[in-house]
Amino acid sequence: MSAFLKTLFGDPGTVAVVAIIMAAELLLIASNEVTSAAFAAPLLVLAGTAWLAKR
Amino acid sequence: MLDWTIVAPAFLTAAVEWVEAFTIVLAVSLSIGWRAASGAALAALTLLAAMTAITGGVLGLGLDIRWLQLAIGVFLLLFGVRWLAKAVARGAGLKALHDEAQEFANTRAALARGDWMASWLIAFKGVLLEGLEVWLVVVAFGLHDRAWVSSTTGALAALLAVVAAGMAVQAPLRRVPENAIKFAVGAMITAFGTFWTLEAVGGAAAWPWGDWSLLGLAAFYALGGLALIALLRRPSIAGAVR
Numbered sequence: 001m002s003a004f005l006k007t008l009f010g011d012p013g014t015v016a017v018v019a020i021i022m023a024a025e026l027l028l029i030a031s032n033e034v035t036s037a038a039f040a041a042p043l044l045v046l047a048g049t050a051w052l053a054k055r
Numbered sequence: 056m057l058d059w060t061i062v063a064p065a066f067l068t069a070a071v072e073w074v075e076a077f078t079i080v081l082a083v084s085l086s087i088g089w090r091a092a093s094g095a096a097l098a099a100l101t102l103l104a105a106m107t108a109i110t111g112g113v114l115g116l117g118l119d120i121r122w123l124q125l126a127i128g129v130f131l132l133l134f135g136v137r138w139l140a141k142a143v144a145r146g147a148g149l150k151a152l153h154d155e156a157q158e159f160a161n162t163r164a165a166l167a168r169g170d171w172m173a174s175w176l177i178a179f180k181g182v183l184l185e186g187l188e189v190w191l192v193v194v195a196f197g198l199h200d201r202a203w204v205s206s207t208t209g210a211l212a213a214l215l216a217v218v219a220a221g222m223a224v225q226a227p228l229r230r231v232p233e234n235a236i237k238f239a240v241g242a243m244i245t246a247f248g249t250f251w252t253l254e255a256v257g258g259a260a261a262w263p264w265g266d267w268s269l270l271g272l273a274a275f276y277a278l279g280g281l282a283l284i285a286l287l288r289r290p291s292i293a294g295a296v297r
Contacts, residue, residue, distance in 0.1 A: 010137045018132045022252065029257045038262055041249050042272055045136060046279040049245075052140035053149065053287060 013055060017048035058205040061196045064247075065209025066216075068192045068240045072185040073217035079181030081221065087174045095178035100214075103186040107207065110194050121255045127195045128251030134191060135245030142238035143280050147287035189213075195247065242280055246272035 009015055021044045028037035076096070084092035144150040189210050196206035250269050253261045262268035 010133050014133055014137045014140075017136055018129060021132065021249075022129065025253055025256055029253075029261070034257050034261050035263065037253060037257060038268070041253055042275050045132070045245060045249055046276065046283070049136055049140045049143060049276075049280070050283050050287070052136065053143040053147065053283060 013052055017052060021045055021048060057208060058202045061202040061205035062209040062212075064240065064243045065192055065196045065206045066213045067236055068244065069189045069210040069213035070217055071236050071240060072188045073214050074221075076182045076185035077217050077221045079185075080178050083174050083178040083181075091175055092178045095175045096182045099179050099182035099186060102183065103190050106190055107193055110190075124198065124251045125255035127198055128248050128255055130191055131195050131244050131248030132252060133248075134188065135241050135243075135248050138237050138241030139245055139276065139280055140241075142234050142241050143283045143287065145234045146238065146280075146284040148289040149287060192244075238280060239277070242276035243273050245276050 021041060024044055025037055025041055028034070028040060080092050080096045083095070141150070193203075193206045193210050196209070197203040246269055249272055250262065259265075264271065
């Protein structure tokens with residue numbers, strides 16, 4: 001079961017990175033900062049990738 | 056009519072997973088024979104085919120596409136970020152490159168300790184877990200303009216190509232440059248995931264250049280990933296094979 005869940009969602013670090021990205025997207029969209037969200041999201045994804053790679 | 060912008064990423068992503076699944080089946084076949092090992096693989100593939108058919112049917116019932124886009128986008132992000140980070144870590148020498156030969160040896164060693172049923176289950180579980188990622192990709196890319204035929208064709212073509220290549224070389228597929236494929240596919244999937252999640256929560260106008268933003272995102276992640284490899288580079292660690 002744990003292998004199944006890990007295949008679907010990844011480890012807790014990956015889940016945390018994606019949760020932060022989603023929270024930032026929702027916050028920016030709710031603040032009507034749609035254009036900022038389009039530029040912030042890829043930067044956040046790349047920063048999360050760097051953090052996951054370095055662990 | 057096939058949509059090649061769906062077939063290509065589905066093919067590449069599926070190929071990486073099928074290579075890993077084939078390596079496991081190959082190792083198991085040396086213990087319990089080709090017939091039993093391929094039977095286990097076939098059982099797992101049948102289950103995956105049923106899952107794909109059921110998912111396609113459910114998604115075709117006219118559910119709100121934005122919720123589906125959000126759910127699948129999140130899955131693609133989870134999947135893509137993981138792959139991209141792994142490929143960057145391996146490219147930078149922070150982690151050993153994935154060695155199919157080592158996986159082959161590990162599986163054989165595990166089999167030496169088990170019985171026939173355990174061996175069969177290893178092949179079944181291996182194909183099912185690797186195939187589960189293929190299923191996610193088929194569903195995700197299939198959602199794009201209902202491109203089920205294109206995404207399924209890409210995944211099936213990859214399966215045939217990997218089996219044909221594996222049978223031809225009769226070795227644990229050491230020649231397949233897995234990390235390079237994983238890097239490219241990770242960038243593509245992450246681009247799709249970013250695009251779909253923001254479009255789902257922000258509407259179609261969220262991306263300044265519409266669908267063309269997808270290309271920009273893929274290029275950004277590919278170039279950004281290469282920059283990260285250069286920034287994080289360390290001397291090759293022990294155990295790296297390429």
